[in-house]
Amino acid sequence: MPAKIAIVYYSLYGHVATMAKSVAKGVEAAGATCDIYQVAETLSDEILGKMGAPPKQDHPIITPDKMAEYDGVLFGLSGRFGAMPAQIKTFMDSCGGLWQKGAMTGKAAGTFTSVATLGGGQESVNMSCFSFFSHQGMCFVPLGYTDPQVFNLEEIHGASPYGSGTFANGDGSRMPSELELSICENHGKHFATITAKLAA
Numbered sequence: 361m362p363a364k365i366a367i368v369y370y371s372l373y374g375h376v377a378t379m380a381k382s383v384a385k386g387v388e389a390a391g392a393t394c395d396i397y398q399v400a401e402t403l404s405d406e407i408l409g410k411m412g413a414p415p416k417q418d419h420p421i422i423t424p425d426k427m428a429e430y431d432g433v434l435f436g437l438s439g440r441f442g443a444m445p446a447q448i449k450t451f452m453d454s455c456g457g458l459w460q461k462g463a464m465t466g467k468a469a470g471t472f473t474s475v476a477t478l479g480g481g482q483e484s485v486n487m488s489c490f491s492f493f494s495h496q497g498m499c500f501v502p503l504g505y506t507d508p509q510v511f512n513l514e515e516i517h518g519a520s521p522y523g524s525g526t527f528a529n530g531d532g533s534r535m536p537s538e539l540e541l542s543i544c545e546n547h548g549k550h551f552a553t554i555t556a557k558l559a560a
């Protein structure tokens with residue numbers, strides 16, 4: 361049976377949502393199935409309007425029970441003060457029932473990230489999920505240097521050994537580059553390959 365993978369993301373301006381589609385392409389290319397979800401928004405429409413947020417994409421909203429149906433979960437995170445956004449944390453904090461049942465134990469977990477600046481959280485945003493993964497008994501699958509483009513110093517790009525990434529720029533004007541999206545795709549492939557081994 362192919363491994364079942366969920367991508368669960370939060371994206372205010374569309375960077376993480378764009379990356380999620382490339383990660384999904386890689387997951388499916390490795391023979392796994394992939395469903396993309398977003399977490400529920402916690403900000404009011406008034407605040408979203410003031411922040412200039414575009415309409416959300418139509419990916420369904422994840423619930424804890426739904427997440428437990430998958431062999432592996434890739435979280436897509438934009439950075440908030442070097443850590444995960446509150447919207448993702450709110451979802452994670454609703455997963456106490458899964459923790460009580462051990463429902464996520466032994467399942468694969470991965471992360472990909474959008475931050476605005478160099479040093480703004482390309483590594484730490486991923487790491488802010490580690491306590492959730494540990495408490496849930498999930499196995500973090502890092503990107504490592506499995507894609508040699510992570511070494512690329514010729515062109516500005518997101519990604520770290522923790523996971524694929526992009527730089528959105530201070531005003532959000534920079535969208536994920538072709539290079540970054542190709543790393544996202546390879547991240548999805550690598551994650552799906554390891555998830556299949558864990559699920560076997």
Ligand SMILES: Cc1cc2nc3c(=O)[nH]c(=O)nc-3n(C[C@H](O)[C@H](O)[C@H](O)COP(=O)(O)O)c2cc1C
Binds near residue numbers: 371373377475
């Ligand atoms: C409240 C707030 C805090 C942020 N904190 C950081 C930060 O610590 N480091 C950083 O590089 N970018 C930070 N950003 C910029 C976001 O990371 C950026 O808007 C996001 O990566 C864009 O992704 P999205 O289009 O998927 O929402 C912050 C943005 C907001 C609104």
